[in-house]
Amino acid sequence: MIDVIKSTGDIQLKSASSDKGVKVASGITGNPCILHGSQISDIQLTELTSGKPLNSVETDSPDALSSLQFVSGSVFLACARNGDMYVGDTRKPSALQQTPAGGREGAHWCMGVKTDLLSSDPSSCSVARLSSSCQVFVSDLRDLRAPESKAQLDVQRKTTDNDFMKVTWAPALDNCLAVSGFDGMVQIYNTASGRPELVEFQPLFVHRGHMMSDDQFDTSSAVVTAHVWHPSRPRTVLSAAVGGSVHVWDWVDKATASC
Numbered sequence: 213m214i215d216v217i218k219s220t221g222d223i224q225l226k227s228a229s230s231d232k233g234v235k236v237a238s239g240i241t242g243n244p245c246i247l248h249g250s251q252i253s254d255i256q257l258t259e260l261t262s263g264k265p266l267n268s269v270e271t272d273s274p275d276a277l278s279s280l281q282f283v284s285g286s287v288f289l290a291c292a293r294n295g296d297m298y299v300g301d302t303r304k305p306s307a308l309q310q311t312p313a314g315g316r317e318g319a320h321w322c323m324g325v326k327t328d329l330l331s332s333d334p335s336s337c338s339v340a341r342l343s344s345s346c347q348v349f350v351s352d353l354r355d356l357r358a359p360e361s362k363a364q365l366d367v368q369r370k371t372t373d374n375d376f377m378k379v380t381w382a383p384a385l386d387n388c389l390a391v392s393g394f395d396g397m398v399q400i401y402n403t404a405s406g407r408p409e410l411v412e413f414q415p416l417f418v419h420r421g422h423m424m425s426d427d428q429f430d431t432s433s434a435v436v437t438a439h440v441w442h443p444s445r446p447r448t449v450l451s452a453a454v455g456g457s458v459h460v461w462d463w464v465d466k467a468t469a470s471c
Contacts, residue, residue: 221260221263222263223246223248223258223260223263224258224263224265225248225249225250225254225256226249226253226254226255226256226265226268233250233375234248234249234250235248235249235250235277235278235279235280236248236280237280237281237282237288238282239257239282239285240282240284240285241284241285242285243259243261244259244260244261245257245258245259245260245266246258246260247280247282247288247302248280249277249280249290250276250277251273251274251275251276251277251292252269252271252273252274252275252277252290252292252296252298252308253269253271253272253273253274254268254277255268255269255277255280255290255300256268256269257302266302267302267305268305269300269305269308270305270306270308271308273292273310275292275293275294275296276292276293276294277290277291277292277293278291278292278293278320278321278322278323279291279322279323279324281323281324281325283325283327283337283353284327286301286302286303287299287300287301287302288300288301288302289323289325289339289353291321291322291323291341292321293320293321293322293374294313294321295313295319295321295341295343296310296311296312296313297310297311297323297339297341297356298310298311299311299353299356311356311357319343319344319345319347320343320344320374320377321341321342321343321344322341322342322377322378322379323339323340323341323342323379324339324340324342324378324379324380324381324389325337325338325339325340325353325381326338326339326340326381326383336353337353338350338351338352338353338381339351339352339353339356340379340381340389340403341359341379342377342378342379342391344374344377346364346365346367346369346394347362347363347364347365347410348361348362348363348365348379348389348391348401348403348413349361349362349363350362350363350403350406358408359408360406360408361403361406361407361408362406362407362408362409362410362411363401363403363406363410363411363412363413364410364411364412364413365391365399365401365413365415366399366412366413366414366415367391367394367395367397367399368394368395369394369395370394370395370396370434370435371393371394371395371435373435374393375393376392376393376435376436376437376438377392377393377394378390378391378392378393378438378439379391380439380440380441381441382441382446382447383441383443384441384443384444384445384446385446385447386404387402387403387404388400388401388402388403388416389401389403390439390441390449392436392438392439392451393435393436393437394435395423395434395435395436396420396422396423396434396435396436396453397418397419397420397422397423397436398418398419398422398436398439398449398451399415399417399418399419400415400416400417400418400419400449400463401413401415401416402416402465416463416465416466417463417464417465417466419449419451419459419461419463421457421459421461422434422436422451422453422455422457422459433454433455434453434454434455435453435454436451436452436453437452437453437454438451438452439451439452445462447462447463447464448460448461448462449461449462449463
């Protein structure tokens, strides 16, 4: 069998914290490079072609990293598992700005960021934070302390593993995000009706295909491990589950669909 993917090199981590897992964010402009780390103090920018570290953040925070994403060519956003948010700039490693969780301790958090590709201002992006208590907080990057929307999701947890939690924004739709990692479903939500106080949200659509086993629903063991939006087909999502199933599916908003 011919290997489809071949290794071309290795990247040296700033420190060995493999028990926490390593998060990776690819650069979106300039030379090919990646941002990576397992905890906040480990975040490092590495050039892919040479494997050479370009710079690293200047902080001693031991907080485990749950999410990492560029919002512009140099500005990035990091989310710690405890809910703390960090805004950094690869051009200024010492200028890492922290926003504490602020009363949301005790839960595991991750994030998804929606950027405006037509805007050169990284502060125009929206940030969705997902907690292990099935809550989503939506904020403007300019004020992460004051969420514009707080939602209690209609999700029943089937696993205690927080590593599969994921929230992503639809790249070609307004105010739509997908949530997975709690059970065998992927749920689509609209955040347009959100309010600053915590309210219950019902999903626009639920994909239950990963729970199907021999034409029967298996709600006990199915857990979605990952999902991603198609970059150009607005309502197409790809998802995978622990059993090895991979689905490509479209969804319909029944509230706006016409016959």
